[in-house]
Amino acid sequence: MGFxxxxxxxxxxxxxxxxxxxxxxxxTPAFMPVGTAATVKAMLPESVRATGADIILGNTYHLMLRxxxxxxARLGGLHRFMHWDGxxxxxxxxxxxxxxxxxxxxxxxxxxxxxxIDGSRHLLSPETSMEIQRLLGSDIVxxxxxxxxxxxxxxxxxxxxxxxxxxxxxxxxAFGDRPGHALFGIVQGSVYPDLRAESAAALTAIGFDGYxxxxxxxxxxxxxxxxxxxxxxxxxxxxxxxYLMGVGKPDDIVGAVARGIDMMxxxxxxxxxxxxxxxxxxxxxxxxxxxxxxDPRPLDENCACPACRGYSRAYLHHVVRSDEIIGSMLLTWHxxxxxxxxxxxxxxxxxxxxxAGFVADFHAQRAAGDILPV
Amino acid sequence: MGFxxxxxxxxxxxxxxxxxxxxxxxxTPAFMPVGTAATVKAMLPESVRATGADIILGNTYHLMLRxxxxxxARLGGLHRFMHWDGxxxxxxxxxxxxxxxxxxxxxxxxxxxxxxIDGSRHLLSPETSMEIQRLLGSDIVxxxxxxxxxxxxxxxxxxxxxxxxxxxxxxxxAFGDRPGHALFGIVQGSVYPDLRAESAAALTAIGFDGYxxxxxxxxxxxxxxxxxxxxxxxxxxxxxxxYLMGVGKPDDIVGAVARGIDMMxxxxxxxxxxxxxxxxxxxxxxxxxxxxxxDPRPLDENCACPACRGYSRAYLHHVVRSDEIIGSMLLTWHxxxxxxxxxxxxxxxxxxxxxAGFVADFHAQRAAGDILPV
Numbered sequence: 098m099g100f101x102x103x104x105x106x107x108x109x110x111x112x113x114x115x116x117x118x119x120x121x122x123x124x125t126p127a128f129m130p131v132g133t134a135a136t137v138k139a140m141l142p143e144s145v146r147a148t149g150a151d152i153i154l155g156n157t158y159h160l161m162l163r164x165x166x167x168x169x170a171r172l173g174g175l176h177r178f179m180h181w182d183g184x185x186x187x188x189x190x191x192x193x194x195x196x197x198x199x200x201x202x203x204x205x206x207x208x209x210x211x212x213x214i215d216g217s218r219h220l221l222s223p224e225t226s227m228e229i230q231r232l233l234g235s236d237i238v239x240x241x242x243x244x245x246x247x248x249x250x251x252x253x254x255x256x257x258x259x260x261x262x263x264x265x266x267x268x269x270x271a272f273g274d275r276p277g278h279a280l281f282g283i284v285q286g287s288v289y290p291d292l293r294a295e296s297a298a299a300l301t302a303i304g305f306d307g308y309x310x311x312x313x314x315x316x317x318x319x320x321x322x323x324x325x326x327x328x329x330x331x332x333x334x335x336x337x338x339x340y341l342m343g344v345g346k347p348d349d350i351v352g353a354v355a356r357g358i359d360m361m362x363x364x365x366x367x368x369x370x371x372x373x374x375x376x377x378x379x380x381x382x383x384x385x386x387x388x389x390x391x392d393p394r395p396l397d398e399n400c401a402c403p404a405c406r407g408y409s410r411a412y413l414h415h416v417v418r419s420d421e422i423i424g425s426m427l428l429t430w431h432x433x434x435x436x437x438x439x440x441x442x443x444x445x446x447x448x449x450x451x452x453a454g455f456v457a458d459f460h461a462q463r464a465a466g467d468i469l470p471v
Numbered sequence: 472m473g474f475x476x477x478x479x480x481x482x483x484x485x486x487x488x489x490x491x492x493x494x495x496x497x498x499t500p501a502f503m504p505v506g507t508a509a510t511v512k513a514m515l516p517e518s519v520r521a522t523g524a525d526i527i528l529g530n531t532y533h534l535m536l537r538x539x540x541x542x543x544a545r546l547g548g549l550h551r552f553m554h555w556d557g558x559x560x561x562x563x564x565x566x567x568x569x570x571x572x573x574x575x576x577x578x579x580x581x582x583x584x585x586x587x588i589d590g591s592r593h594l595l596s597p598e599t600s601m602e603i604q605r606l607l608g609s610d611i612v613x614x615x616x617x618x619x620x621x622x623x624x625x626x627x628x629x630x631x632x633x634x635x636x637x638x639x640x641x642x643x644x645a646f647g648d649r650p651g652h653a654l655f656g657i658v659q660g661s662v663y664p665d666l667r668a669e670s671a672a673a674l675t676a677i678g679f680d681g682y683x684x685x686x687x688x689x690x691x692x693x694x695x696x697x698x699x700x701x702x703x704x705x706x707x708x709x710x711x712x713x714y715l716m717g718v719g720k721p722d723d724i725v726g727a728v729a730r731g732i733d734m735m736x737x738x739x740x741x742x743x744x745x746x747x748x749x750x751x752x753x754x755x756x757x758x759x760x761x762x763x764x765x766d767p768r769p770l771d772e773n774c775a776c777p778a779c780r781g782y783s784r785a786y787l788h789h790v791v792r793s794d795e796i797i798g799s800m801l802l803t804w805h806x807x808x809x810x811x812x813x814x815x816x817x818x819x820x821x822x823x824x825x826x827a828g829f830v831a832d833f834h835a836q837r838a839a840g841d842i843l844p845v
Contacts, residue, residue: 139796164789172767172785180781393546407554411546415538422513
């Protein structure tokens with residue numbers, strides 16, 4: 098069994114399709130919940146599956162430091178370790194080593210750094226990143242890259258992107274031939290169209306199983322992000338998955354899908370769920386707000402998640418205010434359910450050629466705002 | 472539908488039976504998970520039910536302060552609020568007001584105090600405790616008492632117990648006649664047999680639907696507790712449930728059941744689950760311990776809970792060390808599952824007249840200790 102992608106329908110620039118992997122199919126456009134440290138926080142994996150997720154993401158940087166990639170390999174790989182039998186995409190560690198690690202030394206070779214947990218010294222390079230992701234048993238492996246900081250002037254962005262392209266070639270060589278496993282390249286180039294185009298051409302020349310757009314959602318704002326996405330997906334092969342890394346809010350997702358993106362990941366639904374913020378068709382709802390204290394209605398009357406079927410807003414308010422774990426459990430589940438419902442809606446709309454209407458409805462519902470207490 | 476109790480079998484002093492309530496049957500001996508603030512911490516209520524729990528406990532003191540008993544009543548009562556449709560026992564607030572509240576003033580009337588959350592002033596008395604428990608919709612209401620501190624000399628313990636007996640009579644009057652709801656009295660008297668007997672006689676004269684043994688598990692130690700339990704259950708009516716409050720460790724439970732106790736509650740399985748400690752037939756296991764880091768075996772190969780069926784000790788060690796919420800979720804579930812399995816085993820053993828053998832096996836398994844890495 099190999100790894101393959103097929104587009105089954107298009108609507109404008111948007112596509113819907115399926116990525117087949119030996120561990121199961123991934124319906125696209127797909128949202129991937131983030132399971133940083135071998136857990137999608139506050140969720141059991143069977144609950145993640147129940148929301149409709151086909152694939153989750155693991156973080157190479159976190160896992161290599163704790164519990165360690167060799168240990169996970171000895172224990173049968175990340176899937177068995179965390180009790181998730183569907184596909185897993187792992188990032189390369191490139192983004193997080195630059196944002197979390199201490200005493201970083203960036204060179205042509207890679208990044209030497211100290212663990213933020215115990216201070217131990219490590220090297221992340223194209224070769225070590227490929228080896229760690231192999232030990233984890235990742236289904237979709239990401240090339241090792243440097244996430245260009247934002248803002249960056251043209252010369253800085255060009256130098257950073259070209260380093261990432263040399264690392265992409267080394268990643269491709271180090272990955273080798275692994276049937277059933279995929280390697281994705283990552284487009285960089287900040288907000289500069291010429292650099293994005295150069296990066297896409299360089300990656301396509303190397304040849305990958307899929308292509309990610311990196312270096313966005315780093316503070317540039319939605320307008321600048323969408324400007325990049327107005328062009329970047331079209332510079333990539335039509336018949337390969339396009340993955341927008343680290344995005345995003347629901348309206349980011351809708352805009353990205355309309356521009357031809359097939360895969361996304363973000364900590365937002367899970368992180369928000371641990372701080373009392375819910376995402377609904379009517380926009381974000383802060384359950385800490387006192388207006389919910391006596392509200393007997395569900396968070397979202399049309400949602401099938403346990404939080405909306407079993408509990409009032411008053412209860413959710415109470416457990417969030419009381420810092421009870423069930424508050425994180427219920428709101429995380431709801432947020433992931435909402436995200437997956439949104440993806441299912443996008444897929445259906447594209448398949449039936451009515452994406453424009455779906456997007457208009459999406460924005461109209463948000464403009465109406467959250468229902469207020471009667 | 473009323474409230475009734477029937478003993479279906481005895482084995483020595485131990486009994487097994489069933490408490491029938493309008494919200495369902497409670498198989499005894501019963502262990503009641505503690506749902507302090509309208510949640511059994513780190514568990515969804517359907518998961519609590521799945522462990523085999525027939526009844527849970529709520530804390531009057533916590534709920535009256537946050538979110539408030541009147542609010543819970545407006546929202547349809549505690550069962551609907553927390554999405555648990557089985558029976559709920561609520562304590563009277565008497566124990567926790569003395570251990571948690573600030574600026575306490577104890578008088579014949581009751582206890583005036585300041586909330587530990589917002590400093591607001593409140594009165595807990597037999598009359599207000601009955602009213603709050605009525606507003607919550609509790610199925611089994613506890614009389615308002617003073618939990619005698621330990622140690623206490625005979626005169627202090629006697630004065631405290633007699634205050635609790637006057638409060639018990641006032642609780643009985645204030646409770647009134649509420650078909651389908653039960654009121655339990657609470658025996659006090661510290662470690663003094665004459666005071667325990669006097670208290671039991673006073674409560675029996677008033678007449679309650681069940682009788683609790685209070686003032687234990689407060690630091691007196693298992694030997695002193697068992698000495699009280701060698702006599703106290705026999706001073707209570709045979710045909711009413713006997714509830715040992717706040718107990719305990721698995722070996723406390725086994726010893727209490729053998730001495731004629733029908734109901735117990737304790738935060739231990741849930742609290743332990745949030746600190747990395749698991750309870751198993753082979754005794755307690757601390758998952759933080761480094762010996763588990765590479766252990767591919769389940770916590771307990773004979774346990775049917777999600778933690779034991781889906782994960783290795785190495786994974787549990789990892790998520791406990793990483794302070795991941797799933798660690799609390801899985802270990803709490805396991806601990807509650809173990810406690811309920813222990814209760815089921817005790818019930819079966821009593822019903823078939825082989826409790827002595829069950830107790831011997833229980834201690835033999837614990838003496839063997841936890842399985843060590845190979």
